[in-house]
Amino acid sequence: MTTTPLTLSPVVVTGAAGFIGSHLTDALLAHGTEVIAIDRRSVHKDPVAARNLADALTNPNLAFHQADLATDELDELDELISGARIVFHLAAVPGVRDSWDERFRDYAASNVVATQCLLTACERAQVPRLVLASSSSVYGQTSGPSTESDPTYPMSPYGATKLAAEHLCMAHAARPDTSTSVVALRYFTVYGPRQRSDMAISRVLAAVLSGVPVPLYGDGQQSREFTYVDDIVAATLAAAAIPGEVGAETVNVGGGSSVSMLELISVVGQITGRKVPLTMEAPRAGDVEATRADLTRAHALLGYSPRVELRDGIARQLDWMVKQPSPQSISEPSVGEVVLR
Numbered sequence: 423m424t425t426t427p428l429t430l431s432p433v434v435v436t437g438a439a440g441f442i443g444s445h446l447t448d449a450l451l452a453h454g455t456e457v458i459a460i461d462r463r464s465v466h467k468d469p470v471a472a473r474n475l476a477d478a479l480t481n482p483n484l485a486f487h488q489a490d491l492a493t494d495e496l497d498e499l500d501e502l503i504s505g506a507r508i509v510f511h512l513a514a515v516p517g518v519r520d521s522w523d524e525r526f527r528d529y530a531a532s533n534v535v536a537t538q539c540l541l542t543a544c545e546r547a548q549v550p551r552l553v554l555a556s557s558s559s560v561y562g563q564t565s566g567p568s569t570e571s572d573p574t575y576p577m578s579p580y581g582a583t584k585l586a587a588e589h590l591c592m593a594h595a596a597r598p599d600t601s602t603s604v605v606a607l608r609y610f611t612v613y614g615p616r617q618r619s620d621m622a623i624s625r626v627l628a629a630v631l632s633g634v635p636v637p638l639y640g641d642g643q644q645s646r647e648f649t650y651v652d653d654i655v656a657a658t659l660a661a662a663a664i665p666g667e668v669g670a671e672t673v674n675v676g677g678g679s680s681v682s683m684l685e686l687i688s689v690v691g692q693i694t695g696r697k698v699p700l701t702m703e704a705p706r707a708g709d710v711e712a713t714r715a716d717l718t719r720a721h722a723l724l725g726y727s728p729r730v731e732l733r734d735g736i737a738r739q740l741d742w743m744v745k746q747p748s749p750q751s752i753s754e755p756s757v758g759e760v761v762l763r
């Protein structure tokens with residue numbers, strides 16, 4: 423794996439209070455990197471943000487700033503990123519199935535408008551590299567492993583906003599006057615400790631622990647390339663280290679294999695020794711049949727190979743969940759219910 427340019431302190435992490443952003447922040451701090459963390463959640467009022475950043479907030483190399491990238495003043499943003507060598511842009515409203523209806527306004531603002539504001543600020547501040555957290559959801563329905571040059575037909579409003587964010591990055595990187603190069607990483611369904619409570623593995627494990635059934639959408643034959651969060655963090659750090667002449671790159675980051683929901687449920691049953699309580703529900707709009715990543719480019723550009731097997735990763739997530747003070751009491755706010763200052 424390519425090493426991180428740790429000398430390039432400070433770095434900015436947007437979405438730092440979230441699931442993946444908090445792991446990235448922890449990894450950077452562990453390397454001794456100074457981190458300017460930006461998130462619209464309050465680490466005082468939002469229990470998920472407080473839990474995710476609990477360790478990081480005790481580290482003197484972390485400066486946390488509560489700011490909404492879509493609406494707050496640009497002057498403030500300029501000040502925050504000035505001097506940064508790398509901006510890791512993870513802030514977004516995630517989740518495929520919740521992106522319909524009036525909630526789309528928040529997706530559009532946080533995933534598209536915020537990305538444009540941040541790119542413009544990066545150019546003003548001459549930040550050399552922005553790494554974008556993009557998504558496998560840009561591909562839509564697929565019939566085999568997705569390569570980065572495949573056509574993109576998102577099946578959900580969320581996927582459309584992530585593709586728009588990628589296109590904004592590419593447009594900025596093509597400007598003749600820019601000094602900001604961009605690497606867009608297409609993460610494939612990420613899991614591990616702190617996983618969002620709306621996501622499948624989190625819900626399946628919560629169902630086993632609580633006995634309250636989890637809804638299975640569709641017939642369970644849909645498959646996902648689940649990717650352990652430590653692998654995602656390793657690839658994200660490596661993306662910061664690709665040489666500067668990169669301009670713009672798009673790279674898949676996956677877990678190395680794709681399993682159906684029924685296979686996933688069977689693995690959870692074997693690990694826990696318990697039957698997963700399920701209710702069968704209709705398929706949900708926006709969900710695709712299958713995701714699978716071709717990792718050739720990730721290997722060539724990032725030196726990336728996934729290290730954590732699904733069974734091991736699920737065991738680690740379960741271990742983390744059972745150690746939580748009250749696993750069922752902390753859940754993500756619905757879109758639009760973020761606790762603000």
Ligand code: NAD
Pocket residue numbers: 436437438439440441442443460461462463489490491492493511512513514515516517531532536555556557558584608609610611612613618760
């Ligand atoms: P998350 O919701 O846990 O984290 C996202 C963070 O962004 C949250 O803390 C949120 O408060 C913050 N945020 C949202 N809008 C903001 C705004 N306008 N201004 C400032 N902060 C804002 O989600 P996650 O699962 O950690 O996802 C992180 C990134 O990775 C997202 O960009 C997501 O689209 C992408 N991604 C995630 C997955 C996955 O499986 N979790 C897969 C593919 C891509």
Ligand code: UGA
Pocket residue numbers: 516517518556557558559560609610611612620621622623625636637638639640644646683706709713
């Ligand atoms: C995940 C993230 O939530 C998105 O933010 C991200 O962009 C996307 O991965 C990605 O890879 O790009 P998703 O694949 O839907 O989206 O991940 P899960 O929420 O873990 O769902 C996986 C599968 O489980 C889906 O087929 C879903 O329908 C199913 N599921 C989920 C259920 O059957 N029941 C549930 O309660 C939750």
